[in-house]
Amino acid sequence: MAFTAEQLAQNPSFVVSIRFLAGQMRGLFDAGPRLARLLASHQRWLLTQTAYALHLEYNPQDPTSGFTAVRLTGKITAHKVASRNTVLAFIEELFTYRFITHTPGDERRRPRHFEPAEVSHQAMFGWLHSNLGALDLIDGGNRAAFLRENPLLFRQIQPRVAYNCLEDGNWREPPEQVAMFLWTEAGGMVIDHFMSRLDLEGADLSRLAIGKVETRALAGDFMMSRTHLQRLLAKGAQRGCVGWYDEKKSQLWMSRDFLTEYVGWQAIKFAYVDEAFEWAKVQLESADA
Template structure:
């Protein structure tokens, strides 16, 4: 049975699982910083999931299927996830960095795009990391199952993408979470803050995340130092973070109520991923049973 959003949000182990997830994502950023940086805002996350779903859903028998500008625009603008111009700029950037390429005849209209190998691998690894996070909670074998049955990926990812887009609870983060996630590279900053949290060390409703070197972090995440400092100041104003010493402004606290807010939002997505995994496994099991029955029937015919 898939985890519900409520089950995940209330599970005390979920914080540690999210911390491990943030650490793993940081490792993936170090492997492909340009790709991770390009997708490090929530809007870019929604666009990338939607675009990859369309890429996987391409059917050669349907001339206008697959990832095209029009189909991506229609998919995301319908729910207000992005504007037409944002979609165009997004695809232009992905093309410029060779994360996607034009498929077939470039003169053909509408042009269809396909994901580059590095993009496909990154999306597969992202899903694997999400499933491994769920496995940490119940000792499951979701990640192992996907690794041994990679064909499940083509069923799971589009399901996750479309469900994420249609669910306003995931599509529209709570205001204080959105403060980070709607900004450029804000997802990377949030992951860095979460990975510093030690859930067992709750100091009267807050966690010690140590000193933030804004210059170093900005360089690592290829973002403006001024932008990062402005984001951190706003987080302090909104009581997401607190100075440990107001005079020295050295170490920072991460507030427990903000962590719960963030975990509750992340629980929406992880529940969607878990449901998608179960749906894919059930679908392939049914198809296998049907195929087996057909073979048996054919073998029994005179």
């Protein structure tokens, strides 16, 4: 049985899984910074996951299927995630940096179909594998290993996760404090960085230590302006989400209230990942029976 979002949010081990995934996402960023930025804000996460899901549905016999500008725009604008112009600019960026290509033979056809480049396939598979590995930490499961042994399951799991997340307003619209970070450019990378360094053993009932944060170095690392990062941290401090232990603003903390809100929101996606994995596994076992 797959975990529900409520079960995950209430499980004391779940925050360790989130910290693990945050570390994995940092590794993805280090391996390919420009590609990793596609998942670095919530809007881009939704755009990327939806575009990939559309691609996996492509049927050469049906020209209306697959990843086209019209189909992605329709999905995204229907849920008010982004404007048509934003979607088209996003596709242009993917194409410019060769994260997607035209489907062979479609270069001059209408509608043009796009497909992910190999580096994009690897990154999305790595994202799913890391999420399953994070779930395994909770119950000692073998989801990640099972996916490695049955990689074709990925084609069933990813679209199911993407569409469930897109259609769930609680995931699509993060809680206010989380949204303050996640809807901003590179905000997702900042939160992942903080989560990966979180000291979960501290005795303070209201705060958890993140450790030393040098804004100039971190901003350069994430290819964002230092002013943008400082403004983001100042907003977070105003709301009590994060703050500094010292006047020099080097030692940072995160509030337990913010962590609880973030964990509850992440539980929604993780529950959809677990549900899609269990569903795909049953489909596979039924076909083998």
